Amino acid sequence: MLTHLQRLEAESVQIIRxxxxxxxxxxxxxxxxxxxxxxxxxxMKAFAPGKPPFPLLHVDTTWKFREMIAFRDQxxxxxxxxxxxxxxxxxxxxxxxxxxxxxALHTDVWKTxxxxxxxxxxxxxxxxxxxxxxxxxxxxxxxxxxxxxxxHRWDPKQQRPExxxxxxxxxxxxxxxxxxxxxxxxxxxxxQYIYLERIPIVPLYLAAERPVVRRDxxxxxxxxxxxxxxxxxxxxxxxxxxxxxxxxxxxxxxxxEADSLEAIIQEMLVSRTSERQGRLIDSDxxxxxxxxxxxxxx
Amino acid sequence: xxxxTNLDQYLQQQQRKDLLxxxxxxxxxxxxxxxxxxxxxETKVLFEDQLGQLxxxxxxxxxxxxxxxxxxxxxxxxxxxxxxxxxxxxxxxFATDKRKFIVADTPGHEQYTRNMVTGASTADLAVILIDARxxxxxxxxxxxxxxxxxxxxxxxxxxxxxxxxxxxxxxFRDIEAEYRAFAAKLGLTDIRCIPLSALKGDNLLExxxxxxxxxxxxxxxxxxxxxxxDGRASRAPFRLPVQWVNRPNLDxxxxxxxxxxxxxxxxxxxxxxxxxxxxxxxxxxxxxxEQQEALCGQAVTLTLEDEIDISRGDLIALADAPPAVADQxxxxxxxxxxxxxxxxxxxxxxxxxxxxxxSCATLKHKVDVNSLEQLAARTLQLNEIGVCNLGLDxxxxxxxYADNRDTGGFIVIDRLSNQTVGAGMLHFALRRAQNVxxxxxxxxxAARAALKGQTPxxxxxxxxxxxxxxxxxxxxxxxxxALGRHTYLLxxxxxxxxxxxxxxxxxxxxxxxxxxxAEVGRLMLDAGLITLVSFISPFRAERELARSLAGDGAFLxxxxxxPLALAEQRDPKGLYQKARRGELKNFTGIDSPYEPPLxxxxxxxxxxxxxxxxxxxxxxxxLAR
Numbered sequence: 001m002l003t004h005l006q007r008l009e010a011e012s013v014q015i016i017r018x019x020x021x022x023x024x025x026x027x028x029x030x031x032x033x034x035x036x037x038x039x040x041x042x043x044m045k046a047f048a049p050g051k052p053p054f055p056l057l058h059v060d061t062t063w064k065f066r067e068m069i070a071f072r073d074q075x076x077x078x079x080x081x082x083x084x085x086x087x088x089x090x091x092x093x094x095x096x097x098x099x100x101x102x103x104a105l106h107t108d109v110w111k112t113x114x115x116x117x118x119x120x121x122x123x124x125x126x127x128x129x130x131x132x133x134x135x136x137x138x139x140x141x142x143x144x145x146x147x148x149x150x151x152h153r154w155d156p157k158q159q160r161p162e163x164x165x166x167x168x169x170x171x172x173x174x175x176x177x178x179x180x181x182x183x184x185x186x187x188x189x190x191x192q193y194i195y196l197e198r199i200p201i202v203p204l205y206l207a208a209e210r211p212v213v214r215r216d217x218x219x220x221x222x223x224x225x226x227x228x229x230x231x232x233x234x235x236x237x238x239x240x241x242x243x244x245x246x247x248x249x250x251x252x253x254x255x256x257e258a259d260s261l262e263a264i265i266q267e268m269l270v271s272r273t274s275e276r277q278g279r280l281i282d283s284d285x286x287x288x289x290x291x292x293x294x295x296x297x298x
Numbered sequence: 299x300x301x302x303t304n305l306d307q308y309l310q311q312q313q314r315k316d317l318l319x320x321x322x323x324x325x326x327x328x329x330x331x332x333x334x335x336x337x338x339x340e341t342k343v344l345f346e347d348q349l350g351q352l353x354x355x356x357x358x359x360x361x362x363x364x365x366x367x368x369x370x371x372x373x374x375x376x377x378x379x380x381x382x383x384x385x386x387x388x389x390x391x392f393a394t395d396k397r398k399f400i401v402a403d404t405p406g407h408e409q410y411t412r413n414m415v416t417g418a419s420t421a422d423l424a425v426i427l428i429d430a431r432x433x434x435x436x437x438x439x440x441x442x443x444x445x446x447x448x449x450x451x452x453x454x455x456x457x458x459x460x461x462x463x464x465x466x467x468x469x470f471r472d473i474e475a476e477y478r479a480f481a482a483k484l485g486l487t488d489i490r491c492i493p494l495s496a497l498k499g500d501n502l503l504e505x506x507x508x509x510x511x512x513x514x515x516x517x518x519x520x521x522x523x524x525x526x527x528d529g530r531a532s533r534a535p536f537r538l539p540v541q542w543v544n545r546p547n548l549d550x551x552x553x554x555x556x557x558x559x560x561x562x563x564x565x566x567x568x569x570x571x572x573x574x575x576x577x578x579x580x581x582x583x584x585x586x587x588e589q590q591e592a593l594c595g596q597a598v599t600l601t602l603e604d605e606i607d608i609s610r611g612d613l614i615a616l617a618d619a620p621p622a623v624a625d626q627x628x629x630x631x632x633x634x635x636x637x638x639x640x641x642x643x644x645x646x647x648x649x650x651x652x653x654x655x656x657s658c659a660t661l662k663h664k665v666d667v668n669s670l671e672q673l674a675a676r677t678l679q680l681n682e683i684g685v686c687n688l689g690l691d692x693x694x695x696x697x698x699y700a701d702n703r704d705t706g707g708f709i710v711i712d713r714l715s716n717q718t719v720g721a722g723m724l725h726f727a728l729r730r731a732q733n734v735x736x737x738x739x740x741x742x743x744a745a746r747a748a749l750k751g752q753t754p755x756x757x758x759x760x761x762x763x764x765x766x767x768x769x770x771x772x773x774x775x776x777x778x779x780a781l782g783r784h785t786y787l788l789x790x791x792x793x794x795x796x797x798x799x800x801x802x803x804x805x806x807x808x809x810x811x812x813x814x815x816a817e818v819g820r821l822m823l824d825a826g827l828i829t830l831v832s833f834i835s836p837f838r839a840e841r842e843l844a845r846s847l848a849g850d851g852a853f854l855x856x857x858x859x860x861p862l863a864l865a866e867q868r869d870p871k872g873l874y875q876k877a878r879r880g881e882l883k884n885f886t887g888i889d890s891p892y893e894p895p896l897x898x899x900x901x902x903x904x905x906x907x908x909x910x911x912x913x914x915x916x917x918x919x920x921l922a923r
Contacts, residue, residue, distance in 0.1 A: 001526070002595050004317035004398040009585055013597040014541065014556045021542045021610055021651070045585050046554075046597070050546025133389050140388040140403075160718040161387075161412055161634055163419040165556070166648050166709045170716040184400055186391045192312055265309070 005193055012039075012181040013046040014165060015144055016128065019179050020046075020053055022169040023126040026179075027119075030056040030083070032068045032075075033245045034201050035130030035182055038190055041199050042181060043128075044079065055082035057127070059118055061110035062087060063098065063247035065223050071202045086118035098249045099228055106247070116152045119176065126169070126177040134186045144183045150174030188268060195261045204242045205264065207256040211235035218252040311395060316526060321402040321417045321450070323441035324427030329458045333427065333496035334390055334403055335368025337518070340503050341392040368496075387417045396522045411444065411667065411681040412634040415721060418448040419707065423524055425454045425517070430463045430493070433473050436668045439480065443667055446484040447630065447683070447723070449700060452524055453481065453489045456517060460509065461495040467511040483670075492517050532594040535619035536560035536568075537697070537705050539650035540612045544599055552583060552599035553608055555651065558704035559697075560616065562592045562600075567617035570608050571695035576617055577604040611652030613695040613705070621705065624727030625693040631658070632683050635712060635719030639678040640806050642813040644843045645719070647690065649708035655691040655846065656710065662686055676806045678720075687728060691846075699723035714838055746826035750784045754823045755920060756848040759832040760841060760895065761858030762887045763873055764865035766904045766912075770858060771832040773913035778828060781917075786822050788815055790833040803884040809840055816844035823848055828920075836892040856916060857898035862887050864905055 002010070019026050028043060030036050043052040058072055076083035090096075091109045098106040119127060133139050143159050145167045160168050169177060182190070194201060212219045213233050220227070222235045227249060229235075240253035241264075258267040324330040356367040390401040402417030404410070418424065424445040428438055445453060455477050463469045474491040481489055492501055493512055500506035501516045515523070541555040562568070562579060569576050582592050583599040592598045600614065608614070615621060633639045639658065647656035664675040664684040678684045699706030700723075710720030747754050757774065759767040768789055775787045794801070798814055801807040812835050822829040835841050845853040865887070866874040877885035884890040895901075900919055902912045 001316060001529075001532075002593070003313055004315045005313070006585070007317045007595060010556055010595055010597040013585070017542045017554055017597075018651075047544065047546070048583060048599070049550055050544060134391050140390060141386045156386075158717075161416040161721070162718075163416050163709055163721045164703055164707045165420075166707070168648065168709060168711055168716070168718045170646075170711060172716065184389065184391070186393075186398075188393070189398075192309070195309065196313065262306075262309075269308075 005189060005196065008185055008189060009042065009045075009193070011165070011184065012042045015167070015179060015181040016043050016046045016052075018167055018169065019126050019128065019177070023177065025122070025124050026054045026126040026128065027057045027084075027122065027124040028052070028054055028128040029115075029130070030058050030072070031130060031245075032058065032064070032072045032202060033130070034190055034194060034205060035132065035185075037075075037199050037201050038185070038193055039128060039130045039181055040075070040079070041197060051080060055084050057084045057086065057118055057122075057124075059111060059114045060085050060087045061106070061114070061247050062091070063106075063110070063226075063249060065202075065204055065221070065245065065248045065251075067204050068202055068245060071200075075200070084118070084122070086114055086121070088114035088117060097226070098247060103250055106250070110247075119152070124176065125171070126179055128179050128181060130182050131180050132182050132185050132187070132190075142180065142183070144180055145169060146178045146180070147171060148176050148178060152176070188265075191261070191265050191268060195265060202245060204245060206261075207239050207241040207259045207263075209237045210240050210253070212238050212240055212253055219254070220251075221248055221253055223248040315393070315396065315398055317398050317400065318423065318521060318524060318526060319400045319402070319421050320423040320425060320521065321404060321414070321421040321445075322425045322427065323404065323414060323445070324437075324456075324458075328427040328429045329496045330403070330427050331370075332368045333425075333456065333458065333502070334401060335370070336496055336499060336502060337401075338390060338392050339368055340499070341394060341518075387413045394518065394522055399521065411440075411632065411683070414441065414444050415448060415632050415634075418445060418450055419703070419721070421448075421450055422526055423452040423454065423521070424450045425456050427456050427458050428473060428477070430457050430459045430469055430473065434476055434480065438477070439670070440667045442481055442484055442486065443665075443670060446486050447632075449703060449723075451486075451488050453486055454517065454520060455489060455491040456496075457491060457493045458496055460493045460500060461498050465493070465500075465508045467509070470509075470512070490514070490520055492520065531559045531702060531704075532561065534559040534697075534702060535621075536562045536592075536614075536616040537621065537702065538562070538592070538598070538600065538614040539652075539705065540608055540610055540614060541651045542610060543608065550601070551605070552601050553614060554597070554599040555614075556597045557592050557594050558650075559594055559702050561594060562616065564590050568600075568602070568614050569617045569620045570606065571613045571615060571620055572623045572693050573607070573612070575606045575608075577602040577606055579603075611650065613650065615695070621695045621697050622727055623693045623695050625690045626659070626728040627688045627690075627696075628662075628685065628725040628728060629688050629708075629722045630683065630685055630699075630725065631678060631688075631710070631720055631722045633678040633680060633720050635717060636680055637712070637719070638680075638805070639684075639710075639720060640809045641676070641686070642806075642809045643837075643839050644713060644846065646711040646713055647688075647708050647722075648711060649694060649696070649724075650705060652694060653711070654694070657689055657843075658686045659689045660687040676804070685725075688722075696724050696727075698725060700725075712839075713842060743824045743826065746824070750826045752783055752826070752828065753923075754826050754852060755828050755923075756819050756823055756844070756853050757828070757830045757856060757916070757920065758835070758841065758844055758853065759830070759856050759858055760835045760898075762860060762862060762865045762892055763834055763885070764868045764870055765858040765860035766902075766909055767832040767834075767858045769909045770902065770904075770912050770916070771830045773909055774916050775830055777913060777917045778920075781921075783828055784826065785828045785830060787830040787832065788819060788822075790815075793818075803890075805837075805884075805890070808836065808884075812837075812840035813843065816840070816847050819844065820847045823852055834886050834892070836886045836890065838893045838895070841895065854899045854920065855895055856900045856902065857895045858902050858904060859894070860904045 088110055096106055096109045143162055211222045213235055241256040242253050258264045322330055355370045388403045392399050404414045404417040426441050457470055457473050470493040493509055494501035500508050503516055503518045505516050537559040538555045538557050540553045544552040544554050564579050567578050580603045581601040582589050641658045641661050644655055644657050646653055661675055662685045663672040664682050697705040706724045708722050709718050712719045759771050761767050775785050778785050798811050801811050819829050819831050876882040877888040886892050
C-alpha cells in the first residue's frame with residue numbers, strides 16, 4: 001500500500017511525463033520557491049537516469065530577494081539544466097517598482113506581461129507551474145491541464161473535464177497549456193516531502209536575524225538599498241522567516257524561531273495564518289485571483 | 299528536546315498515512331457545502347485569515363443570520379458564489395492523523411451529470427447526501443446510478459438535517475430501508491447509512507449524543523477506516539501502459555509509466571501488446587532508484603532483457619496473464635459535448651496512453667438517469683448516457699472497466715474543436731469483429747489502377763445546395779472521359795434515390811449519408827477509378843472521415859464556394875423557396891449549418907469563374923499531381 005506522499009508523487013510524475021510525450025516544446029516555470037523546488041525534484045525523478053528534456057524559465061522582476069537569485073543559479077548549475085531568465089524590457093525602461101506604481105501594476109508588467117512575452121518569444125506550447133488547489137478558493141476548480149488562448153487568456157468555459165488520469169492535451173496552433181503537477185498537494189504535503197527527500201530550499205524559508213521594517217503590520221525585509229525608508233523608519237534586526245517568496249518589497253516576513261525543516265513543520269502545525277496572507281498582491285477583493293487568471297497571470 | 303521527539307513521532311506517523319479520495323453528491327439544499335466546509339473547519343485545515351474572511355462573508359452573504367456559514371468556505375468562482383450554487387468540480391483537502399482526504403465536490407443539479415462523472419472517476423467512495431425532511435429524491439437515484447456506473451463500490455448515505463426532524467430514529471430507518479432496496483437494484487451492496495446534522499455537527503466527527511439509538515461510526519470515523527479501492531487493482535494481473543520511452547543515451551532504453559494493476563518483479567516474463575512480443579524484466583527504476591518490484595500505482599521505468607520494439611501506447615503485461623486485444627466494443631458513453639454525439643461521426647478516443655480514431659457504429663439505447671429506463675435514441679445530447687457499439691481504427695489491449703478503470707476507461711475528443719466531449723467505459727469486445735476477417739485478394743488496388751493506366755483519386759465537391767457542384771462535377775467527368783480516364787460520379791440526389799433512400803435530413807442522418815458515400819467511394823478507389831463525389835456534405839468532421847478513408851494523398855477537397863445569396867437566387871430546384879416558406883426542414887444554409895472547409899485543395903468561386911473554366915482548372919490540377 002502506497003502512502004499518501006507516494007501517491008501524490010506518482011500522480012505528479014505521470015502528469016510531467018504526459019506533457020513531454022504529447023507536447024512539442026514544454027518549459028518548466030521555475031519561481032525558486034518551495035513548490036518549484038518540489039516540482040523540479042519530481043521532474044528529475046520522472047526522467048532518470050536522463051535529465052528533464054525541457055528548460056527552466058524564470059520570469060524575473062528585478063525585485064526578487066538576492067538570495068533567491070543566487071539559489072536559482074546554483075540550482076540550475078548543480079542539476080545541469082538549461083535556465084532561461086526573462087526580464088520584461090518595458091518594465092526596465094519604465095523603471096516599474098512597487099513603491100511608485102503600486103503592487104497591481106508592478107505584478108502586471110513584470111509577471112503577467114513578462115510571462116506572456118517569454119512564452120511567445122520561445123514558442124512554448126506547454127508550461128509547468130507549481131500552483132496548488134489548496135492555495136486559494138478559486139484554484140480548487142482549476143484543471144491540472146488548463147488551456148489558454150493564443151492571447152494567454154483563461155476562459156472558464158473552455159476548460160475540459162478531467163477524468164481518471166486521462167488528460168486531453170490537444171490544442172490549436174497558438175494555444176498553449178498551463179500544467180499544474182502539484183494540484184493535489186497541500187502546503188503541509190510540500191514541507192513533509194521536502195523534509196523526507198532532503199530537497200534543497202532557499203535559506204529565506206528558515207528563521208535568521210534579518211534587517212526588517214514594519215509597515216501596516218507587515219514585516220518587510222530591507223534586502224537592498226532600493227527600499228525607500230519612510231521618515232523615522234530604521235531597520236531593526238529580528239529573527240524572521242518567510243512562508244512564501246516573491247518580490248521582497250511585497251513579501252511579508254513572520255517572527256519565527258524555526259531555523260530547521262523540522263521546526264518549520266512543527267510551527268506549521270500550530271500556525272493559524274495561511275501562506276497567501278504573506279503575499280500582498282492577493283489581499284484586495286475576494287475573487288481577485290480569478291480575475292488575474294483570466295488576464296493571463298499564472 | 300521533548301518537542302523534537304514528538305515531532306519525530308509525528309513525522310513517522312505522517313509517513314504512514316494513506317490517501318482516500320471520495321466524492322460528495324447532493325445539492326446545496328441538502329447542506330453539502332455546509333458538510334464539507336465543516337469538515338475543513340473541524341479538521342483545522344483553515345487558517346485564521348481564512349476564518350476572518352469567513353466571518354466577514356458570513357455577515358455579508360451568509361444564510362445563517364450572521365453565524366458562521368460554512369458553505370461559504372467551499373463555494374468557489376465569483377459568479378457562482380453570487381448565484382448561490384456550485385457549477386463545477388472542486389477539489390478540497392483535509393487530513394486527520396490516519397489519512398489524507400481528497401474530496402471531489404460536485405453539484406447535484408440535473409444538467410451537471412458531466413461534473414459528477416468527472417469527480418466520480420477518481421473516487422474510491424461516494425458520500426450521497428439526503429435531506430431527512432425530503433427522503434429519497436430523483437436526484438438521489440441519479441447520483442446513485444452514476445456512482446455505480448463509474449464503478450465506485452462503497453457508498454455512504456449521509457441522512458442530513460436530522461436536527462430538523464427531532465433526531466427521529468424512525469425517519470432515519472425508513473430512509474435507510476428505502477435506499478437499500480433501491481441500491482440493490484443497481485448492484486450497490488457496500489452501503490453505510492449515517493444520520494447527521496452538518497449544521498450542528500452531529501455524527502460528523504464524534505458520535506452524537508442527540509441520537510443515542512445510532513450505534514455506528516461518525517462520518518469521519520467511517521471515512522478514516524473505509525478500505526481503499528486499489529486493493530483490488532493490486533491483486534489483479536500486472537498492467538503497465540507505456541507512457542514514454544526513455545532513451546537518454548545509447549546504453550539505456552527504459553519504458554516509463556504508472557502501474558495500472560498488479561505487481562511485477564525483476565526477472566519475470568512480460569508480454570507487450572498488441573504486438574505480443576515477449577521478454578523479461580531486467581531492471582525496475584522507481585522514485586527512489588533501483589527496486590526489485592513494481593507495485594500498483596507506482597511510477598516506474600522498466601528495462602528489458604531483449605531489444606524489442608515498444609512505443610508509447612503499448613501495454614506491458616505479465617506474460618501468462620495478458621489482456622484481450624480488440625477493435626470493436628460495447629461500451630457505456632457519457633456525453634459531455636455541447637454538440638450531440640452522432641453515430642458514424644469520427645471522434646478520437648484516448649485510452650491509457652494511446653489516442654486513436656473511434657466512431658459509434660450503433661447507439662443501442664440511452665438511459666434515463668432518473669427512472670433508469672432504457673430509451674431508444676439516435677443521438678446523445680449533453681449529459682445523456684447511452685450504451686453503444688464502438689469501432690476503432692486499430693486493435694487495442696484492454697480490460698473491462700469493471701475490472702480496471704485505467705485500462706477500460708476512455709475519453710472522447712472532438713477532432714476539430716479538440717474539446718473533451720465524452721467519457722466511456724468498455725464492457726466487452728464484440729465477437730463480430732474477431733470473426734469477420736479481411737479477405738485477402740490477389741488482385742489489389744495497385745494492380746487494378748495499373749491496368750487502367752491511371753492513379754485513382756477521390757474528388758470531393760462540397761458546397762451549398764445550388765452552388766454548382768453537380769454542374770462542375772459533370773463537366774469534369776466529361777473531360778476526364780474524353781481523355782480516356784475511368785471515372786464514376788456519385789451525386790447526392792441520385793444516391794438518395796437508392797442506397798440512402800432510408801435516410802432523412804436530420805443531423806444524424808446526414809452524417810450516415812456521408813459515411814455510406816465515403817465507404818462506397820473508397821470501394822471505387824480500390825477498383826482503380828477516379829471517383830467524383832458531389833455532396834453538400836456540410837460538416838467538416840464527415841469530410842475528414844472521407845479523407846481518412848480515401849487516404850490523404852488520394853483525396854482532393856474541392857470547395858464550390860458560392861455565396862448563399864447567389865445560390866438562393868439561382869435556386870435551380872426551387873428548394874430555397876420551399877425552405878424559406880418553412881416547408882423544408884433542416885435545409886443547409888437556412889436552418890441547418892454549413893461548415894466551410896478551412897484548407898480545401900481547390901476553391902471555386904462561381905461568382906467569378908464559369909463552370910467551364912473551373913472544370914478545366916480542376917482537371918489540370920488533378921493531372922499535374
